[in-house]
Amino acid sequence: MTTTTKPGDTKTGANAALEARRQAAVPRGVAVQLPVYAAKAENAELTDVEGKRYIDFAAGIAVLNTGHLHPKVKAAVQAQLENFSHTSFQVVPYESYIRLAERLNQMAPTKGPRKTIFVTTGAEAVENAVKIARAATGRPGVIAFSGGFHGRTLLGMALTGKVVPYKVGFGPMPADIYHLPFPVAYHGKTVAESLEAIETLFRADIDPNRIAAMIIEPVQGEGGFYPAQPELLQGIRAICDKHGILMIVDEVQTGFARTGKMFALEHAGVQADLVTMAKSLAGGFPLSAVTGRADIMDAPNPGGLGGTYGGNPLACAAANAVLDVIEEENLCARADEVGNLLVGRIKGMQRQNSLAGIIGDIRQLGAMVAMELVQGGDANKPDAELTKQLIARAAEKGLILLSCGIRSNVIRYLAPLTTSDGLLNEGMDIVQASLEELVAERAGA
Ligand SMILES: Cc1ncc(COP(=O)(O)O)c(C=O)c1O
Secondary structure, three states: OOOOOOOOOOOOOHHHHHHHHHHHHOOOOOOOOOOOOEEEEEEOEEEEOOOOEEEEOOHHHHOOOOOEOOHHHHHHHHHHHOOOOOOOOOOOOOHHHHHHHHHHHHHOOEOOOEEEEEEOOHHHHHHHHHHHHHHHHOOOEEEEEOOOOOOOOHHHHHHOOOOOOOOOOOOOOOOOEEEEOOOOHHHOOOHHHHHHHHHHHHHHOOOHHHEEEEEEOOEEOOOOOEEOOHHHHHHHHHHHHHHOOEEEEEOOOOOOOOOOOOOHHHHHOOOEOEEEEOHHHHOOOOOEEEEEEHHHHOOOOOOOOOOOOOOOHHHHHHHHHHHHHHHHOOHHHHHHHHHHHHHHHHHHHHHOHHHOOOEEEEEEEOOEEEEEEEEOOEEEEEOHHHHHHHHHHHHHOOEEOEEEOOOOOEEEEOOOOOOOHHHHHHHHHHHHHHHHHHHHHHHHO
């Protein structure tokens, strides 16, 4: 017989019972990082079904820049729920979709005038951006980068520059996708090498006149929080302009104030042709968007774009409130404060004798902060094991952390931008104590 656990139940063993049910009912392909089950959450804190409290530095994978259930977002969704929850915009449209499109058209870092379509997930935004680019150019090819992540749908997976676990067993991949090396200074890979690789690709593999688009994250998210240097983005812009290729910038993880600007591309002084957005756009409600040059966006025929749930009314209400909150609470400036606090604490640990050599690199763009864990200070000795242990130990002490990176050795910090300094410090105290324990245990082993 199946027993149910209701929100508010705080039974000892409730997590274990749910974990057993998950393993029996849900395929292992949906991997779960922590076998603790959410009961309630508010701003940067979460309580599990056993009543244990956690500070949340994962924010549902970069979705909650405005925190769990921001009062204004909650009120906007509740108000919408009093009216209607779904009509399908393609059947009976509504104003909140149009208002949100108008607002993104004002702010997206693309050449103007602009138009916007709403869909539901980040991968779906990416798929639609590629469809629009192909329709607008009449060309098939798409160039992406190694280490990049663009989702788990067939095309998203094909564009993603990491084989394990995303592509294993799922082939054949869609055709006409090419990958270039992403420059990472810490790993000795330069921007010049990447730009040269584009020219090599055009000489060796594909005529640039057959390329519809190049897609890039302004900071690689899942790949390890590696910022794309402005020279790379500017170089890509120039190559796209030279060959009539469209530049798609994937801001799914970087958007909505996370990096200290509304969009990370603004740091590079470059404008894209198409921008994909999702995650923190709607504060926890499933919504994604593609904004782009109006003439490009209008290339697909009527009926060629959309989806039953795309631009759901509850999600649009949430997103309009999220944009208000970002402005009213000055979250772009707050992102820099959050990032500086976190980096100050990580640098302190890096200098600490007892933790010598384990924090190889620290990266920051606003509050998009990461630390790369290595052995003996060697960039070529990634410490994926310590990364995994840190996440587990921090969780025991009440902190939810998230890893990333092509070598699985990066801790990424994604605390809501609405987290207080007190909570940020409390979370970082847990990171420090966990690392101290783990290093001491290793030395004693
Ligand atoms: C840059 C980027 N693009 C696309 C996606 C896919 O988004 P979703 O998981 O909502 O499909 C992600 C998800 O992490 C992402 O970080």
